[in-house]
Amino acid sequence: MVKLMKILISVCGEGFGHTTRCIAVAEELKNHYDIAFIAYGKSKNYIESLGYEVFETYPEIKLTGYEGKFDIKKSIFNKEYNPTKAIKREREIIKHYNPDLIISDCKYSTIIASKFLKKPYYIITNQNYTKTDKKEKFIVYPVMSMLNVINRSAEEVLVPDLPLPYTICEYNLKIIDNLEFIGPLIRYKPKNIKDGGYILSVIGGFEYRYRILKYLAEIAVKNDLNVKLVCGSWGVGRELESYVNKLTDNPKNIEIIPFTNNMEKLIKNCSFIVCHGGHSTIMEGISFGKPLIVIPDLNHPEQENNAKKVQDLACGITISHNEIEKLEMAINEIQNNKIYAENAKKLKKLCKQYNGRENIRKIISKRLKRKKRNLMTRIKQEYLRTIHKIRTKI
Structure with missing residues (x-):
């Protein structure tokens, strides 16, 4: 042998x-x-x-x-x-x-x-x-x-x-x-991709990003948006669930996911992704042809640079933690301006070529x-x- x-x-x-x-x-x-x-x-x-x-x-x-x-x-x-x-x-x-x-x-x-x-x-x-x-x-x-x-x-x-x-x-x-x-x-392996009509947030993992999850939940309640919030932590998930229950008596359009082994399905079927500036998350997003809203960690030059490139390629929108109130406006822009989805799909074709x-x-x-x-x-x-x-x- x-x-x-x-x-x-x-x-x-x-x-x-x-x-x-x-x-x-x-x-x-x-x-x-x-x-x-x-x-x-x-x-x-x-x-x-x-x-x-x-x-x-x-x-x-x-x-x-x-x-x-x-x-x-x-x-x-x-x-x-x-x-x-x-x-x-x-x-x-x-x-x-x-x-x-x-x-x-x-x-x-x-x-x-x-x-x-x-x-x-x-x-x-x-x-x-x-x-x-x-x-x-x-x-x-x-x-x-x-x-x-x-x-x-x-x-x-x-x-x-x-x-x-x-x-x-x-x-x-x-x-x-x-x-x-x-x-x-x-x-x-990106295939059978569709738009399932929900926003996917993959901000989770570190507690110092928690306020983004809270604000996204508030926007979802206010505008009746379907969102799936991946927390990356059971503790953050429990805390967020308690917060959402205080916001509304019927949080049916908000799914809190403390931890998942099925990220492929979540990405494949979402409309677009809200994420931090981590490189791998962004690469997964564009590989599936999904537009992005990127919120890099403050004082994290690497994430900020990745986010700037997303903005330059017009496959997504970048906002700062210091201007988190712009998230609602960014969501509206992604939903109503087709250029972000078109550019994300162009990058998807390149990702398939460079495997x-x-x-x-x-x-x-x-x-x-x-x-x-x-x-x-x-x-x-x-x-x-x-x-x-x-x-x-x-």
Whole structure:
């Protein structure tokens, strides 16, 4: 029996976007390779629920914020989440699993561990630079410069996005020699798409976005809109349900979804999506041809840049947490102006053309063939050297 090549996928568990696109990679590769994961927290639990082997690690950072505002300083510099601890743990995992190849989605502790152990690795990222004039640049720019030193050491840096000029993360990228646009890495295969007449909110996950969910519920009650609110947390879901019950005695048009394993159906059948500026969520939206209302976290330059690109491509509308009262007007604009839906559908066609799942499989397959070819060359050279030694002795 032929031994399958072993691939270890390491996931940054902050937000759910890294997790979903790594699952897309695993789903595409699992029939050809042995797959295992490095993960932590909710990400680890979710990946395990899908039947994959998962080695538990520690987070490098912890996303922190309050009332819609992202705190980049506290997120990165937090004594409770020590990168050194993660590196040590991940070295142990790599030694134990002994993979032929490592794929890391923004989990740089794994990359450092891989370098120590001389294991080849690919990096998946939608951010290696962040264009911003805000004070956060004094933290972001040095961090990104350091990460690009690591990025350049990878086999390739794979960007799960459309090529320029349609790149959602364009304002968060610096082109380096080993960077390649591979197209969206989403869990689903967009088909049988329709408009089910409801607004889908996928704001959830962090409590500091809660006020958006409240305001969207208020707008739904006021205008008799059908909305589905995915909270990403059972606690937030219970709190929101209590709030909605105070707003109306008959909240039949508001569905509160604390947590879901059926996001594909929700996206497929919605009219449009209200989301934060996370890259994976936006890529899923345009892959299904759905217009977007994007509300990036305050002081989160990466999300703000993604949101700006959505606005530039006119496939959606961007509003600020500071101007949350504009949400009702944005909903009316999306509903009444067809340009957003038309542009979203154009991007959907491009996403089908640049299929990230297929492309990453081709990239890994090429590397495997190259590895086999190099191995056969070494075997042949060793054979010839052995023959030469034998003949010399004779």
